[in-house]
Amino acid sequence: MKNWPLWEVFIRSKQGLNHIHAGSLHAADAEMAIENARDVYTRRNEGISIWVVESKYIHASNPEDQGAFFDPANNKVYRHPTFYELPEQLKHM
Amino acid sequence: MKETNIEDQFQAKIDAEIKIEPKDWMPDTYRKTLIRQIAQHAHSEIVGMLPEANWITRAPTLRRKAALLAKIQDEGGHGLYLYSAVETLGVERDELLDELHSGKAKYSSIFNYPTLTWADMGTIGWLVDGAAIMNQIPLCRCSYGPYSRAMIRICKEESFHQRQGYELLLTMMKGTDAQKRMVQDAMNRWWWPAISMFGPNDADSPHTAQSMKWKIKRFTNDELRQKFVDVTVEQAKILGITVPDPDLKWNEERGHYDFGQINWDEFWEVVKGDGPCNRERLAARKNAWDEGAWVREAASAYADKKSKRQKTAAA
Numbered sequence: 001m002k003n004w005p006l007w008e009v010f011i012r013s014k015q016g017l018n019h020i021h022a023g024s025l026h027a028a029d030a031e032m033a034i035e036n037a038r039d040v041y042t043r044r045n046e047g048i049s050i051w052v053v054e055s056k057y058i059h060a061s062n063p064e065d066q067g068a069f070f071d072p073a074n075n076k077v078y079r080h081p082t083f084y085e086l087p088e089q090l091k092h093m
Numbered sequence: 094m095k096e097t098n099i100e101d102q103f104q105a106k107i108d109a110e111i112k113i114e115p116k117d118w119m120p121d122t123y124r125k126t127l128i129r130q131i132a133q134h135a136h137s138e139i140v141g142m143l144p145e146a147n148w149i150t151r152a153p154t155l156r157r158k159a160a161l162l163a164k165i166q167d168e169g170g171h172g173l174y175l176y177s178a179v180e181t182l183g184v185e186r187d188e189l190l191d192e193l194h195s196g197k198a199k200y201s202s203i204f205n206y207p208t209l210t211w212a213d214m215g216t217i218g219w220l221v222d223g224a225a226i227m228n229q230i231p232l233c234r235c236s237y238g239p240y241s242r243a244m245i246r247i248c249k250e251e252s253f254h255q256r257q258g259y260e261l262l263l264t265m266m267k268g269t270d271a272q273k274r275m276v277q278d279a280m281n282r283w284w285w286p287a288i289s290m291f292g293p294n295d296a297d298s299p300h301t302a303q304s305m306k307w308k309i310k311r312f313t314n315d316e317l318r319q320k321f322v323d324v325t326v327e328q329a330k331i332l333g334i335t336v337p338d339p340d341l342k343w344n345e346e347r348g349h350y351d352f353g354q355i356n357w358d359e360f361w362e363v364v365k366g367d368g369p370c371n372r373e374r375l376a377a378r379k380n381a382w383d384e385g386a387w388v389r390e391a392a393s394a395y396a397d398k399k400s401k402r403q404k405t406a407a408a
């Protein structure tokens with residue numbers, strides 16, 4: 001028989017924080033994936049909320065294009081506050 | 094980047110301590126080495142549950158039973174983190190399990206020894222998990238991202254495994270003479286298999302150099318074994334038991350303990366499948382897999398039915 005589908009697991013460690021990718025696991029359906037994720041990834045209170053998504057639904061950028069793909073952000077230093085030259089005596093900015 | 098070949102670029106990333114992620118280019122042998130090593134590691138975690146499971150129903154107190162259960166459950170979890178890490182390299186879970194069941198894939202030979210007394214539960218936590226920790230801490234910095242992340246989770250959990258084992262032994266050493274003898278007997282049986290866990294001597298470990306160059310490994314087998322012996326001998330003194338090695342002695346000049354030669358014939362015999370419990374362990378794994386087939390199938394059938402029902406309801 002085929003493997004159960006693969007799921008990616010995302011965990012919110014505490015209220016106010018993002019869900020962060022924790023790993024993956026196999027489960028027959030979403031409900032089982034959430035229960036298994038609880039047992040596999042939160043045995044020591046690592047989470048208060050779990051998201052699961054079947055791995056086949058994740059679309060990713062291509063690591064081979066990484067350079068060209070992220071390049072538009074490379075030469076835009078003016079997007080950073082330190083780019084602007086302001087007098088020393090200026091406060092609260 | 095200058096025009097260099099892809100293999101040099103790969104090595105340059107490794108040298109710069111940049112992690113390799115699943116979809117990055119990697120040499121075929123790097124991938125194969127990792128698949129073999131991580132799978133072997135995953136198998137060791139789940140086969141390692143068996144010798145300890147032997148004592149769950151006979152734990153002397155509820156506190157010990159809860160700790161043992163929690164430890165064994167962790168080992169199952171470790172297996173799952175690691176199987177997920179291997180799968181990122183393009184192998185399927187059931188292929189990995191097939192290789193375990195057919196005997197093609199190996200697991201740590203330590204788990205082919207029997208657990209004869211309750212003191213074995215303490216000794217395994219202290220020595221076997223202790224040796225595993227020594228091995229695993231440098232693996233947290235392994236060049237392959239998913240393996241390194243799995244190892245970080247695992248190492249966080251391992252510390253309690255070793256401490257509960259050592260505490261168990263300390264308690265027994267405060268008990269009757271019979272209990273103290275039981276601890277020493279467990280030490281006598283587990284010491285040599287435990288220090289064999291680091292694998293063959295460096296001179297007989299032909300792949301070490303490449304694995305170190307790729308930063309899969311950070312220390313050689315003999316370096317890790319020496320570290321383990323040095324810290325563990327002191328821990329044995331606190332327990333008040335003897336290390337079963339007549340050649341063990343502090344070497345002032347080296348700043349390390351000298352110790353005797355491992356019986357490598359026995360080691361290879363166990364690796365090749367002829368240890369005291371190899372057959373029993375594999376049979377238990379296969380049995381769990383085969384007897385669980387109907388559960389896996391039923392869960393799939395139920396999931397199918399549910400999703401069809403949702404589709405009709407939505408239509």
Ligand SMILES: [Fe+2]
Nearest residue numbers: 138167168171
């Ligand atoms: Fe483990």
Ligand SMILES: [Fe+2]
Nearest residue numbers: 168222251254
């Ligand atoms: Fe452990």
